[in-house]
Amino acid sequence: MSGKLSIVGLGPGDDRYLTREALDALAEAEALYGYGPYLDRIPPRAGQSRHASDNREEAERARAALGHAASGANVAIASGGDPGVFAMAASVCEEIASGPDSWRVLDVAIVPGITAMLAVAARAGAPLGHDFCALSLSDNLKPWELIERRLDAVAGAGFVIALYNPISRARPWQLGKAFARLARHLPGTTPVIFGRAVGRSDESLRVTTLSDAGETAADMATLIIVGSRETRIIAREGRAPLVYTPRIVEEVIA
Amino acid sequence: MSGKLSIVGLGPGDDRYLTREALDALAEAEALYGYGPYLDRIPPRAGQSRHASDNREEAERARAALGHAASGANVAIASGGDPGVFAMAASVCEEIASGPDSWRVLDVAIVPGITAMLAVAARAGAPLGHDFCALSLSDNLKPWELIERRLDAVAGAGFVIALYNPISRARPWQLGKAFARLARHLPGTTPVIFGRAVGRSDESLRVTTLSDAGETAADMATLIIVGSRETRIIAREGRAPLVYTPRIVEEVIA
Numbered sequence: 001m002s003g004k005l006s007i008v009g010l011g012p013g014d015d016r017y018l019t020r021e022a023l024d025a026l027a028e029a030e031a032l033y034g035y036g037p038y039l040d041r042i043p044p045r046a047g048q049s050r051h052a053s054d055n056r057e058e059a060e061r062a063r064a065a066l067g068h069a070a071s072g073a074n075v076a077i078a079s080g081g082d083p084g085v086f087a088m089a090a091s092v093c094e095e096i097a098s099g100p101d102s103w104r105v106l107d108v109a110i111v112p113g114i115t116a117m118l119a120v121a122a123r124a125g126a127p128l129g130h131d132f133c134a135l136s137l138s139d140n141l142k143p144w145e146l147i148e149r150r151l152d153a154v155a156g157a158g159f160v161i162a163l164y165n166p167i168s169r170a171r172p173w174q175l176g177k178a179f180a181r182l183a184r185h186l187p188g189t190t191p192v193i194f195g196r197a198v199g200r201s202d203e204s205l206r207v208t209t210l211s212d213a214g215e216t217a218a219d220m221a222t223l224i225i226v227g228s229r230e231t232r233i234i235a236r237e238g239r240a241p242l243v244y245t246p247r248i249v250e251e252v253i254a
Numbered sequence: 255m256s257g258k259l260s261i262v263g264l265g266p267g268d269d270r271y272l273t274r275e276a277l278d279a280l281a282e283a284e285a286l287y288g289y290g291p292y293l294d295r296i297p298p299r300a301g302q303s304r305h306a307s308d309n310r311e312e313a314e315r316a317r318a319a320l321g322h323a324a325s326g327a328n329v330a331i332a333s334g335g336d337p338g339v340f341a342m343a344a345s346v347c348e349e350i351a352s353g354p355d356s357w358r359v360l361d362v363a364i365v366p367g368i369t370a371m372l373a374v375a376a377r378a379g380a381p382l383g384h385d386f387c388a389l390s391l392s393d394n395l396k397p398w399e400l401i402e403r404r405l406d407a408v409a410g411a412g413f414v415i416a417l418y419n420p421i422s423r424a425r426p427w428q429l430g431k432a433f434a435r436l437a438r439h440l441p442g443t444t445p446v447i448f449g450r451a452v453g454r455s456d457e458s459l460r461v462t463t464l465s466d467a468g469e470t471a472a473d474m475a476t477l478i479i480v481g482s483r484e485t486r487i488i489a490r491e492g493r494a495p496l497v498y499t500p501r502i503v504e505e506v507i508a
Contacts, residue, residue, distance in 0.1 A: 009376075011273070019368065021270040082368075084375045086501075090383025093498035097488050104490050110376040114273065114336075114366050121338045122263075122364035129344025131404060133387035133413060142503040146412070150385060153411035157404045159387060234351050236358050244347035247340075249396040 003069035005106055006076040007083040007092055009113020010038060013199015017114040025076055025111050033065040034078035042078060058091040066095055070102040082115035086136050086164045116223040117162035120195030123205050125234070125242035127193060127225050130249070132160035137167070137174050144174065148181050155185035160231060160245055163224040175224075179213045182226055186210055191227040191243050194218055207233065207241055257323035259360055260330040261337040261346055263367020264292060267453015271368040279330055279365050287319040288332035296332060312345040320349055324356040336369035340390050340418045370477040371416035374449030377459050379488070379496035381447060381479050384503070386414035391421070391428050398428065402435050409439035414485060414499055417478040429478075433467045436480055440464055445481040445497050448472055461487065461495055 006025040011017025026032070026042055036052035044050075051068075053061045061077065069075040083089040089110050096103045121128045133154045139147060154161055161182070167175045182190075188211030196204045196219070208216050210226065218224065230249060234242040260279040265271025280286070280296055290306040298304075305322075307315045315331065323329040337343040343364050350357045375382045387408045393401060408415055415436070421429045436444075442465030450458045450473070462470050464480065472478065484503060488496040 016275040017273045017366070019265070019271045019273055082372050082376075084372060084380045084382050086383075089376070089380035090498050090501050093380045093383070093488065093496050094500055096496065097486070097498075104488065105492065107493075108379075108496065110380070112271070112368050112372040112376040114368065115372065118336050118338060118366040118369065122336075122343070122366040125362075126338045126343035126347045126364070128338050128388075129340075129347070131387065131389045133385065133408065134382075135385045141501050146503060150411045150413065153407040154387065154413070157407035158400070159404065159408075232351070234347065234358065239359065239361075242347050242350065242362065244344050244351075246348055247344050247395050249400060 003072045003106055004074045004109065005065055005069040005092070006109045006111060007079055007089050008076050008111040009079055009082045010041060011114035011199065012081050012116045012119050013197065013203065015041060017119065017199055019113070022111050022113060025109065026078070028074055029076035030073050031068055031075045032078055033061055033075065035080070038078045038080055058088060059095060062088065062091045062095040063099070066092065066099060066103045066106070069106055079113070082113040083110055084112065085115040085134060116164070116195070116198065117225065119198045120193060120223045120225060123195060123198055124193045124207065124225070126244040127191070127227055127231055128160055128162070128245065129247055130160065130228070130230060130245040131158070132162060134162045134164060136164045137178055138165040138171065139174060147178070151178055151181045152185065155182050158228045158230070160228050161226040163226065166222055166224050167218050168220050175218060176214050179210060183210055186229065190229070191231050191233055193225040193243060194222055196222045205240070207243055257326045257360055258328045258363065259319055259323040259346070260363045260365055261333055261343050262330050262365040263333050263336045264295060265368035265453065266335050266370045266373050267451065267457065269295060271373065271453055273367070276365050276367060279363065280332070282328055283330035284327050285322055285329045286332055287315055287329065289334070292332045292334055312342060313349060316342065316345045316349040317353070320346065320353060320357045320360070323360055333367070336367040337364055338366065339369040339388060370418070370452065371479065373452045374447060374477045374479060377449060377452055378447045378461065378479070380498040381445070381481060381485055382414055382416070382499065383501055384414065384482070384484060384499040385412065386416060388416045388418060390418045391432055392419040392425060393428060401432070405432060405435045406439065409436050412482045412484070414482050415480040417480065420476055420478050421472050422474050429472060430468050433464060437464055440483065444483070445485050445487055447479040447497060448476055450476045452477070459494070461497055
């Protein structure tokens, strides 16, 4: 009996970002695992069981889904955004690495999705048009000193920076400290984008600057993009501005 | 008369990565612009004109599509992968910034897509499971010294690195030099993934190490992911290995 485990990216927001591959993987599954609100986004199907769990129970969810698949079932874990970007795919790999042999021989398929930084960037223009990085501001799983060192490295070298997990009730001061750290390397006029709940009906987008970013509201549903020295803004009458990072690095031309 | 320009991400490969939003934008357009092979992936629709151009003619394509949309038409540019990642969205913004006022007032919509690094990562496991960056190795638009400086910064700070545009006929030596540069910071055992044409019927994936990466074949259709010191490989009997980067940074635990 050979089971299968798919880890499926739903993209952020509603179903507009679902790919055909994701729809197929969800339809084929006998059992769906995931954070409750993600499962709620998937239309019910007869004969398909659902196993909702809390947002923070990633390891437990991974183990439950792996065990279920190892019993011979076709199981899918629904993941917000892309499962490979600060989401379920790494959790599942961690559990396979330390779990029973039966988990290693499973057919594991990861179905990519639109990750939040791509959706927020698309709404704003093309801020990720040049070299960029994605960094989680959560210091639950790595020390804050390492986060600061990484901010120094990428801001100093001219990367655009997407900040995942910028703030939470348990981590209230990290975001402000990150902006202060970035201000050592970047001018106060550097464009900063706050994208909240992009892809949902209550989505919002704010374009501000690094010097004003600390005053801008953010929560767990916010993805922040901090520009580089090259990032610029096109003001448009009657329309939202376009933020973009040119493909050419200006110094070379000058 | 108010036109509209959509810049639509098709994802890599065939139509498995197309989102509903992308399908809708393509279906609504009166005119489609894009690199020929991308347009060939979109089913024909009566009354919709097609304007294929060469891969290198991004600026010309952007100007033609903007001019067409400014005449009042609903125009879409088809982009491989995600339009915001080393693709058409930045080109269009650059042309809007320097173009006539009529281009600034246009309704511009960017539809995100699965970018190559997400598709390659999904095939391999979860190599982007922790902080990572995306870097173009093309020195057409930035000096090689800047690329080396960026490789130093991100490899030294522990980011996983996705290399876009790794090699071409006109840029034959850059990739080997990049691996040599990374070897200053990373052990020879660091996992390196070569994903070619992922999402197409002729896709291939190779998992090797930094010390052997220079001997591994790559071309313009290849996306390379270089792990960090934390990235590891799960060997699996009868199956491809899983490559992943844990969410926890090990030093902290030790």
